[in-house]
Amino acid sequence: MPYLNSKVFYEFLKVYSKFFNYDIYCSLIEGRNFTIIDFLRKILTAIFSNVKKENILKALKTIEKDIPKSEINIVFTFHSHILFSRGHKLDELEFYFIEFFNAYEKLIENTHEKTKINNILVEFNNALSHIFFALENTNTFTSNINKAKSHLYRAILDCYKEILIENSNLIKQNQYQYIKIRKKEALNIGKNEDNKKEIIKEYKILLGIKSQSS
């Protein structure tokens, strides 16, 4: 399913554009609005699910109305030929988004600690801002998409690591597997993407989470 090459994702980006302008101005003055970031996460999760398009558009309208006007107004022009055609690196992000949404849901089942959740939402927001600029400027498309992937990868691993911290008995019970993953993760810093996908899979096995995206 082309989730990111859809009209509804285009509408999502337009609302994100308003949030981006608000966030870049207000986050240092009044603090970051994680509530809106989490609303955006909910809507993007729905884009990747079987939720009716009309309902997603209604939800986007609700959020758009609520985002305050900003003193900064950077107008973005998206390159729709990239957004609406498959085969670009944009498709590759879908794996990371699906994994992120699942990891986030699991995290919420295990913790309600605001600071932990906010750290994950920072990564999600950073990923969105890179996608945004990838579509705005084709010269930086590849580097921005790769950076978005890295932020989502960090967010996914952070979710699983927080769950492990909350359930330290899992480490004691599976110490061999735990050491293997941590070693693999350390040895793969900065290496290719297949390893990243493999590491995500191994964390899920350690936590007893079924794979849905592969």
Place this chain on the structure above:
Amino acid sequence: MRRLNIRQMKSMKISSIKKGSFLKRSGRGSIVEEKKYSNLEISRYRRIEKELDALLK
């Protein structure tokens, strides 16, 4: 404003730390201090959350 040392900060709940006492950073350098919401905003966000949950289920 009274400056807090690291040990004092660690022993405090985030909600009890006054705005401007420090800017909390995640390990990767992002500033993650959350906005302090007014009562009006809190009730508006609760309403929006309910609306979203109904639309996106």
